[in-house]
Amino acid sequence: MTIIQLEYLLAVANCGSFSAASELCFVTQPSLSMQIKNLEEELGVILLDRSKKPVIPTDAGETVIRNAREAIKAYNYIKESVAELKGEIAGHLKLGVIPTIAPYLLHRFIPGFLARYPKVELEVKEMKTADIFKALGHDSLDAAIIAGGMCPDEIAEQELFDDRFFAYVSPLNPLYERNNVRIEDIDMKELLLLSDGHCLRDQILELCHAHRAVHSTCSFESGSLDTLMRIVDNTGGMTIIPEMALPYVPDQRKNQIKTLAKGATSRKITIAVRRTYVKSSLINALKKSIMECVSAN
Amino acid sequence: MTIIQLEYLLAVANCGSFSAASELCFVTQPSLSMQIKNLEEELGVILLDRSKKPVIPTDAGETVIRNAREAIKAYNYIKESVAELKGEIAGHLKLGVIPTIAPYLLHRFIPGFLARYPKVELEVKEMKTADIFKALGHDSLDAAIIAGGMCPDEIAEQELFDDRFFAYVSPLNPLYERNNVRIEDIDMKELLLLSDGHCLRDQILELCHAHRAVHSTCSFESGSLDTLMRIVDNTGGMTIIPEMALPYVPDQRKNQIKTLAKGATSRKITIAVRRTYVKSSLINALKKSIMECVSAN
């Protein structure tokens, strides 16, 4: 039983196919098949059910895969601890970012981060929060930038900064006349929201429901805040946007931005990592880069 | 960085010598030296200081060794979990037993245990409690049978049974006339004790000190209870022996055994294992075997 065999097994478990896994591992398919066969022979159990499409683990396979993930984590942590000891900021960092943060934050810290730590290979992926938690769980991600506050136990959060909410109101909307919008004045029928699965959507709904019991359906939904704002511009509606989106509102639209009155009208931006065997030196470097470019404002 | 390299490293760390480690790993010394060199090259740090005798780890080596132990544990646990899944009671079990338990318990359960689980390779070692805790820490032992109650945090105990204390009194001693001895009647000058490091010695001292503040030096010390009893027979002294030793007192000496009056006059016999990645199926089998032969009395 070698580390390579375990890595091949995890690759198959992750992508549900021998041939796809072999590409991921940069070997030919027979090579990978052979190693998995050897592993099964040594353990004396069939680990994968090849008759199913996609290939799924057997019960024994589930157990081995679960434990193998732990073992590989501990194994990788050895190299990591040495790098940290040497003070080297190097290695591969897989970072997830939620869609309501990515367009406003990524381009600000990534150039600086890469310039400062040239040995780091950064791989960024835009993902929704639920997928991020799953990916952190089986090491498809090392860390993620999310709106915090509802992490499962096995994920740890480090707070970066607070991100206030603002109303973005169409000139055709009666609220356009105000400079400060009260939550209870918002007409839910005119509130445009992100599509399901975006945590910003849930946060905004929660914000509104805290002030009124009505559960209203929304007239339009989109996956992108920018799209949402453009729709607002051309209808009588409104939406709620985070502070980090403000600089990207065109100047002639700036007067459509309204502050929100009182209450917990903000989200916390955090870095989420799994609790065991994190690439702590890389994460700290990342945190430093983000904090610097945020506080530079 | 392969598992074998890590195992070689741990072997050197455990025995302080390349050549000794190579015997332990069943390879030649050049082979082991080469692999360690490769590991050092890959990690980019010197792990072992060869100038010292015995060879000691560098600071980086300490870190790597610590993390490698964790990784190897997790790695071994994979096989173990499969064995457990298959319901197989098999594998290698390294068991430590303290000297005041070994001669009275081992021979009773070992034959039955080995007969019942023929695939288990049992390796028993008589060790003092402090050494057992250390050995459990770096996997030189899988489990141990000890007198419980003072385990460090990282060691877990499972209670087996209670073992009462009895007085074993010389016919020449005034207490010989009694059937029940009170702790406070014992003359510390006549109490023979095991040599330093035996936990039974500490337990008895504690027992006596709880009843009187005097701190007396003992006139004689031995490493074996049997020796102690033979000395008692031929002097006017006495000692304290555990219940499990009673059947091995010769019949003509049985009347030298006296019960002890009230108080916590017993020790708890427990199985100690480290908290992570234990060979739980093996341990359970062991526990079962011991409990059966103990309750058979």
Place this chain on the structure above:
DNA sequence: TGCAACTATAGATTATTTTGATAACTTTGC
């Protein structure tokens, strides 16, 4: 039935590990 996509098998090739012999280096005792 036949095509497409997938996994298994086989033999040749390449890479890695181990070995045995030996050299270089440390300690220890005299």
Place this chain on the structure above:
DNA sequence: GCAAAGTTATCAAAATAATCTATAGTTGCA
């Protein structure tokens, strides 16, 4: 200080293991 003993490093050859290419055998789907 200088052998003698013990320990680690080096090197080329042999043994072992992993990979590749090519191909055969599956399975699912039209």
